Amino acid sequence: MAKEQKARAKKEQAKGKAKETMGRAVGNERMTAEGRTEQAKGDVRQAKEKTKDAFKR
Template identity: 85%
Template sequence: MAGDQKAKGKKEQAKGKAKETMGRAVGNERMEAEGRAEQAKGDARQAKEKTKDVFKH
């Protein structure tokens, strides 16, 4: 299950980066901000899973 969460975090980071880049390309500040938010959400999920792994061992 932890692997699923890690993969989900990576997916959110990639999706957010793409959205941010697209927003920047078309000049849409809202899309750019949403992309940054998705990246942050993915980063947080990754950090949470890494912390779980540390305490698991």
């Protein structure tokens, strides 16, 4: 399960970065903000998984 969550986090981060970049390219503030939000969700998910890994050891 942890590997799935880590992969999901990376996917959210990449998707968010792409959306942010696209939003900036076309001048769409909303898309840029949505991209940043998705990246943040991925960051939080990744931090959660790292914390869980730290307590397993």
